Amino acid sequence: MTTTTADMWFDPVCPWAWITSRWLLEVEQVRDVQIRFHVMSLSVLNEGRDELPEQYRGFMTTAWGPVRLAIAVEQKYGPAILRDLYTAFGTRIHHDKIPVGPDLYAAVLTELGLPEDLADAAGDDSLDELLRASHHSGMEPVGYEVGTPVIHIPGSDGELIAFFGPVVTPIPRGEAAGRLWDGVLLVAGTDGFFELKRSRTRSPEFG
Template sequence: MTTTADMWFDPVCPWAWITSRWLLEVERVRDVRINFHVMSLSVLNEGRDELPERYRDFMTTAWGPVRIAVAAEEKYGPEILRDLYTAFGTRIHHDKTPVGPDLFRDVLAELGLSEDLADAAGSDAFDERLRASHHTGMEPVGYEVGTPVIHIPGSDGELIAFFGPVVTPIPRGEAAGRLWDGVLLVAGTDGFFELKRSRTRSPEFG
């Protein structure tokens, strides 16, 4: 029986990008199907005055891709998010394309989507839907974490929801499958909350 898992992402987060590529590897080696959903680091960090000015500026810029993603989901259905995320992530994290109008235009053109969706980047018209998607992903996990967030149905019907895994480089092949197996075992343990160590590497996208 195929397991359906759900991942919440913000296109600008490098760690979520790596996790998403790992999940696509998992689909190749385990009977798993991933559904993608939008969360927003900008929404998550609203009202946090203690953030460094550089990060606040980054959060202002980050509104654009998630608004476009939600607008595209509304117009074309949730299936569009898989390809849209790949198009955004490849340009942002591999090609180092700045987040802005040129990025939005190129992503929409690649996928053959309406160029009018770029207007959503500077509009709050889709923010209610964005916040709803964000909260659906975050509420079972808590708001002291960011993205990636993953939801998996447990064998007993209970939802297994967690932040992570945060990993680099991208596990490939059977290594991806073994990590999946281990994450399910740990996250599905009743009362388990945290396993963490200091990050000693920057994100590697290869």
């Protein structure tokens, strides 16, 4: 059986993307699927949106740091490192509730055995061109009316299947993760299918 390679675009600060990424790692265990991770940016996505609440605009300003650091690490060590980098970021941000800032960057880099001075990348806007390129490669096939997570999967006919989501909580485990994967493929691979949605009634659960 041929292994399916699925690509996911994430922003480390997004709790829903974190849950989806952990679901995808579960899918790897029960389906013949390999996940590759890529960086997108909610800060890039929300640029120029003056209607955003002031608190969220402040959050978007802070959110530049982790994605710049992720891009810098990817450039130096290759895209495969993003899997472990994202896990290190997500565990601290979403489980340990460590604020985005120097202490977070130092802890992530130390865990991965990476040079401490890479933390300077969080404030380096010269990385934004590369960040935007990674962001747009994920978003353009889906459109800019969505956020993260974004997933790309090759279709059986060779065409790209790209979609936002799934947005789910808690994290599906084991065969439940596999069944959700099967359903997502069926729906997303249906020609002309665009949207299936209902109001969120639960906050993200990271257990």
